[in-house]
């Protein structure tokens with residue numbers, strides 16, 4: 397019988413001279429790490445259950461706790477590192493697929509960090525955003541090639557439906573089910589307060605949130621959970637989810653344990669049943685089929701709402717996007733391989749797809765080459781971490797970006813990567829009522845609004861520094877970017893020059 401004991405990844409360090417045995421850590425930990433030994437008057441720790449979510453560390457009133465990465469080592473080598481060995485042990489023990497959450501954590505190049513932004517010096521003077529107007533508003537959707545006006549100045553051209561954003565950032569799809577009611581409410585309210593949009597994901601729309609419809613993107617995914625005419629008409633736009641960066645080519649799975657009564661009702665499935673969305677849409681096998689669905693959704697909503705098609709960034713993404721642009725879609729959302737998820741097979745998350753930076757640049761160039769760039773807007777997602785990433789994404793061709801992990805961090809997520817367990821100690825990726833109430837939607841909304849406000853200030857500073865006063869003027873303006881430490885091929889795909897050129 398093989399012995400495959402795996403030493404815990406984290407250790408709980410408790411300062412016994414500080415600990416008052418208040419047992420708060422025991423009450424706060426949904427994983428059952430902490431316990432009290434009455435007989436000996438001691439707090440104990442079962443480190444094998446610790447996911448390093450930092451709940452106990454953050455709340456301990458006397459700062460008696462630290463979670464540290466273990467310095468225990470396996471005998472590793474360059475080929476077999478500790479994680480790889482442990483994963484083989486786990487699979488040999490369980491016979492199951494490894495599951496993870498959040499985005500790809502592997503050591504692939506982060507191109508955002510190899511791209512630098514320009515600033516004006518002497519000529520083309522910079523603009524002071526505190527004293528001069530700076531336009532961060534964007535409109536997403538098909539743009540007519542020319543605008544015609546009637547003699548009285550009113551618009552003659554029939555404008556296609558558009559989404560108007562106060563700044564080029566939206567909250568990406570996260571379903572009610574994968575995240576909590578309070579997390580959804582925080583995002584809905586923050587989207588409304590900030591003049592942007594949040595996205596239902598594939599879980600349908602809870603009746604309580606219909607009032608935020610003007611700031612809601614409703615998603616239609618392969619499982620069609622919660623999709624009905626009222627739902628489609630409740631949102632400001634409809635997103636067809638063809639793929640997701642964290643798990644390209646496969647469907648979704650929300651375990652039955654998370655399908656509690658409210659979620660079952662919203663998704664229109666039985667309580668406690670697994671919500672498994674198929675890998676493909678069973679009515680889409682070609683661009684023509686996609687066009688049918690785009691047209692059906694437009695017809696169902698009287699051609700008043702833009703339709704987004706969301707795809708994962710994969711090898712031939714430029715050709716795929718070209719097809720989508722011809723399907724009648726108004727917006728293409730591209731999700732890079734670092735995009736987050738509530739649950740995905742670890743191997744898929746870590747090995748499938750391509751970086752958003754390369755995908756975005758190649759799609760923008762292809763659509764320009766084909767003269768159809770203004771037929772669609774591009775939304776980039778999958779590892780947008782800061783206002784600097786946003787500026788770089790816009791200059792590489794995005795009209796706007798989706799953020800998700802950054803939004804969850806704003807809500808208190810500590811990136812413990814155990815959303816799939818449903819035991820989120822911060823009340824975000826859970827349906828346990830005791831845990832859900834730990835996230836106060838008032839505070840959540842305020843923190844999200846703060847994050848967007850701060851980024852908007854920074855975006856204006858960046859644009860002012862470049863001597864650019866609107867997002868529209870920055871879109872696809874790759875002269876504003878330079879690469880560092882990139883090879884010729886990477887520079888060519890990104891369409892940027894090397895620093896110093």
Ligand code: SF4
Pocket residue numbers: 410414415416417418419420421422439455456457458459460461
């Ligand atoms: S929360 Fe801090 S003080 Fe209270 S029992 Fe835990 S370690 Fe001790």
Ligand code: SF4
Pocket residue numbers: 449497498804808809810811812813814815816819820821822823824825
């Ligand atoms: S949402 Fe919760 S469970 Fe998921 S990574 Fe963040 S803290 Fe962990």
